Amino acid sequence: MTNPSKSEVRRMALVDKLADxxxxxxxxxxSLRPLAKxxxxxxxxxxxxFPDKAEIIAATLQCIAARMVAAMSEQVAPEPLSLDALSQRxxxxxxxxxxxPYMCVWLELASRAGRGDPLYTPIAAAIGQxxxxxxxxxxxxxxxxxxxxxxxKLLVRIEGMVLVRAIGLGEVVERSLS
Amino acid sequence: MTNPSKSEVRRMALVDKLADxxxxxxxxxxSLRPLAKxxxxxxxxxxxxFPDKAEIIAATLQCIAARMVAAMSEQVAPEPLSLDALSQRxxxxxxxxxxxPYMCVWLELASRAGRGDPLYTPIAAAIGQxxxxxxxxxxxxxxxxxxxxxxxKLLVRIEGMVLVRAIGLGEVVERSLS
DNA sequence: AAGGTATTGTAGCGACTGCTACATTAATGT
DNA sequence: ACATTAATGTAGCAGTCGCTACAATACCTT
Numbered sequence: 001m002t003n004p005s006k007s008e009v010r011r012m013a014l015v016d017k018l019a020d021x022x023x024x025x026x027x028x029x030x031s032l033r034p035l036a037k038x039x040x041x042x043x044x045x046x047x048x049x050f051p052d053k054a055e056i057i058a059a060t061l062q063c064i065a066a067r068m069v070a071a072m073s074e075q076v077a078p079e080p081l082s083l084d085a086l087s088q089r090x091x092x093x094x095x096x097x098x099x100x101p102y103m104c105v106w107l108e109l110a111s112r113a114g115r116g117d118p119l120y121t122p123i124a125a126a127i128g129q130x131x132x133x134x135x136x137x138x139x140x141x142x143x144x145x146x147x148x149x150x151x152x153k154l155l156v157r158i159e160g161m162v163l164v165r166a167i168g169l170g171e172v173v174e175r176s177l178s
Numbered sequence: 179m180t181n182p183s184k185s186e187v188r189r190m191a192l193v194d195k196l197a198d199x200x201x202x203x204x205x206x207x208x209s210l211r212p213l214a215k216x217x218x219x220x221x222x223x224x225x226x227x228f229p230d231k232a233e234i235i236a237a238t239l240q241c242i243a244a245r246m247v248a249a250m251s252e253q254v255a256p257e258p259l260s261l262d263a264l265s266q267r268x269x270x271x272x273x274x275x276x277x278x279p280y281m282c283v284w285l286e287l288a289s290r291a292g293r294g295d296p297l298y299t300p301i302a303a304a305i306g307q308x309x310x311x312x313x314x315x316x317x318x319x320x321x322x323x324x325x326x327x328x329x330x331k332l333l334v335r336i337e338g339m340v341l342v343r344a345i346g347l348g349e350v351v352e353r354s355l356s
Numbered sequence: 357a358a359g360g361t362a363t364t365g366t367a368g369c370g371a372c373t374g375c376t377a378c379a380t381t382a383a384t385g386t
Numbered sequence: 387a388c389a390t391t392a393a394t395g396t397a398g399c400a401g402t403c404g405c406t407a408c409a410a411t412a413c414c415t416t
Contacts, residue, residue: 006392007392007393010393026293028290028293031372031373031374032373032374032375033372033373033374041394042394042395043374043375044375044376044394044395044396045393045394045395047374047375047376048392048393048394052374052375053373053374053375103292104289104292104293107285107288107289107292107341108289109345110285110289110341110344110345111282111285111286111288111289111344112206113344113345113346114281114282114285114343114344114345115204115206115282121345121346124344124345124346125345125346125347127345128342128345128346128347128350129347132347132350148353149353149354149356152350152351152353152354153354155338155342155347155350155354156335156338156339156342156350156351156354157334157335157338158338159337159338159341159342160333160334160335160336160337160338160339160341161334161338162341163285163288163337163338163340163341164306164333164334164337165292166288166289166291166292166302167287167288167291167292167299167302167303167305167306168291168299168302168303168306169303169306169307169310169333172306172310172330172333172334173330173334175326175327175330176327176330176331176333176334178327184362185362185363209402209403209404210403210404210405211402211403211404219364220364220365221404221405222364222365222366222405222406223363223364223365225404225405225406226363226364230404230405231403231404231405357416358415358416359414359415359416360413360414360415360416361412361413361414361415362411362412362413362414363410363411363412363413364409364410364411364412365408365409365410365411366407366408366409366410367406367407367408367409368405368406368407368408369404369405369406369407370403370404370405371402371403371404372401372402372403372404373400373401373402373403374399374400374401374402375398375399375400376397376398376399377396377397377398377399378395378396378397378398379394379395379396379397380393380394380395380396381392381393381394381395382391382392382393382394383390383391383392383393384389384390384391384392385388385389385390385391386387386388386389386390
């Protein structure tokens with residue numbers, strides 16, 4: 001059922017602009033009026049298209065996650081890679097300037113999920129799971145067990161690199177890859 | 179110069195209670211009135227002992243960091259350990275219930291530092307550096323270069339485990355350690 | 357006891373928060 | 387052309403934010 005019911009289309013266009021704003025400024029400053037202004041509308045209209053702020057943020061984060069998934073789909077290697085090779089490759093593009101905003105939002109999301117916030121926890125878990133599967137599909141592994149373990153190691157590694165870089169220790173990330 | 183100038187003592191006692199509150203509820207809800215209530219005083223008094231909120235938070239975070247450092251000092255192994263062994267040992271106690279609040283605050287701190295916030299960035303970097311040195315001192319390594327590299331790997335690994343666990347994928351952390 | 361300083365309470369300011377009531381305009385179907 | 391619904395603006399509410407002016411108390415020195 002294609003359901004582009006006009007208002008649905010409008011909602012999506014709105015969410016797209018909201019995603020831009022959140023990627024640029026983060027979740028901390030994501031209050032209704034600034035968000036609305038960034039989307040070229042009013043807080044009134046945001047709450048016309050969505051029941052409340054929580055749903056606005058959820059939709060925005062899902063949009064951001066979808067963009068990230070799309071970007072990562074383009075990054076599939078032509079052939080399976082070892083854990084080290086994939087770590088290297090992954091870090092190389094996750095730290096590109098255009099991707100870093102996603103990582104920043106991802107960190108904010110994780111920090112909220114860590115506190116058990118019911119809005120953010122399931123979204124974060126889903127995205128993490130997506131990362132994990134993406135990695136598992138790219139890894140060269142002799143058997144399923146090794147694949148699962150290496151995928152777990154990969155996830156831990158890249159998330160660690162993201163966090164370490166976020167706190168300004170980018171050179172430590174480099175050193176860890178050597 | 180011991181400078182327990184009465185008001186200094188009072189300040190420190192205050193900060194101690196603020197640290198408790200932040201560890202329990204996080205930075206998101208750390209606004210003046212709730213903080214003051216948790217410390218058994220008023221927002222008015224918080225701003226009597228500190229010039230502004232930024233300094234209050236900075237002092238509180240430094241207190242939290244100091245507690246963490248103290249806790250980790252007790253966790254030194256009797257002898258140098260391999261990277262894997264130390265990872266295991268470290269994760270074992272960082273994920274204890276009493277330490278997890280520190281990790282949650284640490285995540286919040288990192289997410290703010292990632293956005294370049296001038297208040298949080300230097301504090302986060304200093305704590306990260308501390309982690310790094312703690313690890314380097316515990317690692318068994320044939321030479322300085324290996325030690326530095328392994329310490330970097332250790333930091334990335336444990337930060338990754340913290341983040342992955344925060345998003346609810348604790349079992350992935352386990353798998354990555356196997 | 358007097359005077360000065362350190363500490364604390366009360367009250368509030370202006371800005372912002374999520375959200376809503378009410379009214380108006382625009383689009384749509386009949 | 388008219389009635390109905392969808393979309394939007396205006397205004398505001400009750401609450402919170404960081405912060406401050408003013409006044410009162412408590413304490414300490416002389």
